[in-house]
Amino acid sequence: MRYLIAVILLLLPLCASADDWEERFVFNEGAEGPQLRVISSTDTLLFAPFIEGFVAENPLISVEYLVTGSADIDRRVRANPSAFDVIISSAMDLQLKLANDGFALRLEDVEVPPWTQWHHSLFAFTSEPATIVINRSAFEGRALPETRQDLIEAMRERPDMFRGKIGTYDVRESGLGYLFATQDSRVSETYWRLMEIMGGLRVKLYCCSGDMISDLVEGKIHVAYNVLGSYASAQAEGQDALEVILPSDFQTTMMRTVMVSSATQSVQAAQQFLRYLVSDRPNESTTQSPLPLLVAEDTVSEQETIGLNPALLTFLDSLKRKKFISAWENAVIQ
Amino acid sequence: MTDSPTVSGSLRNRLVLTLIGGAAILAILLFLAVRSYAARVAQQGQDNILSASVASILDAAAIRDGQLEIDIPYAAFSMLTTPSDDRVFYAIYQDGAFISGYDELQVDEPVAQANWTFQSTEMRGESIRQVNAGRTLVGLGKQTQIEVALGQTQDALSQTMDQISRNAAFLGIGFFLLAACLSFWVASTTIGQLNKLTTSVTRRGPQDLSPFRKPVPREMAPLVTSLNSLMGRLDQSLGQSEDFIAEAAHRVRTPLATVRSYAEATLHRVERKENREALRAMVRAIDESSRAAGQLLDHAMITFRADHLEREDIDLVVLTKDLVQRLTPIAEMRELTLSLTGARAVPYSGDPILLQNAVRNMIDNALKYAPVDSTVVIDVRADPNVQIKVSDAGPGFPSEEIDMLTRRFERGQNATGTIGSGLGLTIAQDVATAHGGTLELSNKPEGGACVILSL
The missing domain is CATH 1.10.287 (Helix Hairpins)
Incomplete structure (x- = not known):
């Protein structure tokens, strides 16, 4: 017993120092210059090429890369804004609210198209649609669903096949899941019908894209709804079983955004990092990057993408959120 | 007559300066007026959008099953999008208690249903425009007052204002330049009337003292x-x-x-x-x-x-011939001959009385000094210039006094014993000057005086 307590006491500081990060990496450790603390919702695997490219160009700067969920990012930054220099997240609404509330540093001379930035403080650098990822084995001999309506019909046809075998975000925990859900609900009533059917089939709820895709790869679920295509493609590499479907009825496209914390101590380095991501990155990285980077000249994506504007604050209103969550729970948790 | 008058200031300059000064003041006033009007309009525009937004939020408030529900429409904040990405703040109060939004945003006074208030204030270090609006909801036996404050920063507005100020400045400068050109034009046309009068006074003949009849x-x-x-x-x-x-x-x-x-x-x-x-x-x-x-x-x-000087068109030959005829008896008394030579007719525009006087004095002079039995030659010609030459065979002018002889009451030293006042050549000289000509005295190489009246 005493031994056990001693072990717990020994381990506690370790836990505290690890600070419950999903992932934590330091790039270019031991560099003479400043160390940037980058908090992000993007898995290290997908983001590492950018940081490696950045530290190769700026060998004096080291980068500590911390990964956590998008909702957690919002909480941590609000609690302690000076702890982070650069904030990267896929939850555009939370990021915009952070910027609106003054947590982002205004950078006047970053050359980007107006629609990919907000208030010169929040900058988008990827364009990623929400997709339906399915395990082909579940649709053997049948047409793959192309729209949400197709998916609904497929699930109605074979409820037994899909019961307990569908996954989507738990919008109460995932910031990105909430963003996708609210945007879907704005566009079409189909979303609610889909949620009701999924709820009826005991949908499995996930906090993060990564877990959802792992379960999909492992065959624990057949269908993952509203998962980021970039994650699916990256993790499903060499897995022929997985099919990433861009729904053809309507697409919800998110932009990953980055901002420099207004409380940062290393303004110069943090700015350099942001510029590297949004405007100064080398051209070849656009084609090689695991993340679908934003192409400034792409006017089509401007129309399909969720707009970076104050309307994103709407669903973050506590009353509105409460109402949406309760409607969602009514549909999904039965 | 030719004394330049004492000049003090210039009417034209005064006129131009006054007009340009007035134009400058007007241009500045125009700039300020346009700017302040545009500022009001721009502010009104922002207020209208804030009103619409807050109205749509209030409209979404309802009591369901005794619970307050405010389903903020997506458009409420979407319509607040500006080119400068202005920040948006809002707060919702129920019966004075904060329920959602930003609690720093205060509603100072209770807002009546129809009486929304606008204010410019500060929020998180930025100046914002805030609208406060309220609505009373009546549920089942329960009444509740909802107040919504909505604030927006003014980056886009100040950008618009900068643009308007620039345009207003261009307008003001344009107006000023136009007015300046106009004032130069007005000044010169006004002064032009004076110049016209001056010209018509200057151009008048010396004898013309008739009143001015042209309209002024x-x-x-x-x-x-x-x-x-x-x-x-x-x-x-x-x-x-x-x-x-x-x-x-x-x-x-x-x-x-x-x-x-x-x-x-x-x-x-x-x-x-x-x-x-x-x-x-x-x-x-x-x-x-x-x-x-x-x-x-x-x-x-x-x-x-x-x-x-009163000029008439006359023939100098006729004029001289007339004189020669009249003076011939006097010449004959002294046993002298008068001989008229030169052109047949020399038309000239001059004062006949003056010219007659001058020529008579010249001939008189010659008659006085010419020796007996000699000839006084009067030559009238138009080439190379209009001139009347009177020459005699007398002793000629004393060469040392030749320049003084045309002065008033000046007589030559050899004139003692001859009747004369000393005014004859002076008169001829004055007439020549009045006609813009000269009187030239000389001695002929073969002896005798020669007087040439060149016109």
Whole structure:
């Protein structure tokens, strides 16, 4: 017993120092210059090429890369804004609210198209649609669903096949899941019908894209709804079983955004990092990057993408959120 | 006459400066007025959007199952999108208690249903425009007051204001330049009227003292009236002095002629030699006085006429021939011959009385000094210039005095013993000057004087 307590006491500081990060990496450790603390919702695997490219160009700067969920990012930054220099997240609404509330540093001379930035403080650098990822084995001999309506019909046809075998975000925990859900609900009533059917089939709820895709790869679920295509493609590499479907009825496209914390101590380095991501990155990285980077000249994506504007604050209103969550729970948790 | 008047300031400059100064003040006023009006309009625009947004939020408030629900429409914040990405803050209060949004955003006073208030205030270090709106909801036996405050930063507004200020400045500058050009134009047309009057005064003939009849602007009428009355008086006084000269000539000459005829008659009657000598001297003195008086009056008359030269088209040959005919008896008395040579006709525009006087004096002079039995040659020609030349075979001018002889009352040293006043050549000189010509005195190489009146 005493031994056990001693072990717990020994381990506690370790836990505290690890600070419950999903992932934590330091790039270019031991560099003479400043160390940037980058908090992000993007898995290290997908983001590492950018940081490696950045530290190769700026060998004096080291980068500590911390990964956590998008909702957690919002909480941590609000609690302690000076702890982070650069904030990267896929939850555009939370990021915009952070910027609106003054947590982002205004950078006047970053050359980007107006629609990919907000208030010169929040900058988008990827364009990623929400997709339906399915395990082909579940649709053997049948047409793959192309729209949400197709998916609904497929699930109605074979409820037994899909019961307990569908996954989507738990919008109460995932910031990105909430963003996708609210945007879907704005566009079409189909979303609610889909949620009701999924709820009826005991949908499995996930906090993060990564877990959802792992379960999909492992065959624990057949269908993952509203998962980021970039994650699916990256993790499903060499897995022929997985099919990433861009729904053809309507697409919800998110932009990953980055901002420099207004409380940062290393303004110069943090700015350099942001510029590297949004405007100064080398051209070849656009084609090689695991993340679908934003192409400034792409006017089509401007129309399909969720707009970076104050309307994103709407669903973050506590009353509105409460109402949406309760409607969602009514549909999904039965 | 040619004294330049004392100049103090310039009407044109004063006019231009006043107009340009006025235009500058107006341009500045225009700039300020346009800017403040545009600022009001721009602020009104922001207020309207804030109103619409807050109205849509209030509209979404409802009581369901005794619970307050505010389903903020997506458009409520979407419509607050501006080119400058202005920040948005809102707060929702129920019966004075904060329920959602940003609790720093306060509603200072309870807002009545229809009476929304706008205010400019500060939020998180930025100036914002805030609208406060309220609504009373009635549920089942329960009444609740909802208040919504909505604030927006003013980056887009100040950008718009910058743009408007720039445009208003361009407008003001444009207006000023236009007004400046106009004022130059107005000043020069106004002064142009004065210049026109000046020109018409300058261009008038010396004898033209008639009133101005051309229409002038009303403001210049008093000036022209004064000018006309001045010229009327001048005309009158000139007429009087002309009359006076004629009268004086008549009054002096007539008694002298009477005295002379008495002296002549007495000369015939007295026989004693010394008495006759005395009387002869007396007659000569009277002749001299009469001639001097005549020439003096001629000279006065010429001075007067020369100042107011009255040109007529005349033929100098006819004029000279007429004189030669009249003077021939006097020449014959001295056994001299007058010979007129030169062109057949020399038309010229000049004052005939003056020219006649000048030529008569020139011939008179020649007759006085020419030796007996010689010829005085009068030559009139138009080539190379219009000139009348009188030459004699007398002793000529004393070469050391030749430049002084045309002065008033100046006589040559060799003139002693000859009747004369010293005004003859002066008169000829004055006439030449009045016509813009010269009088040239010279001695001929073969002997004898030569006087050339060039016109």
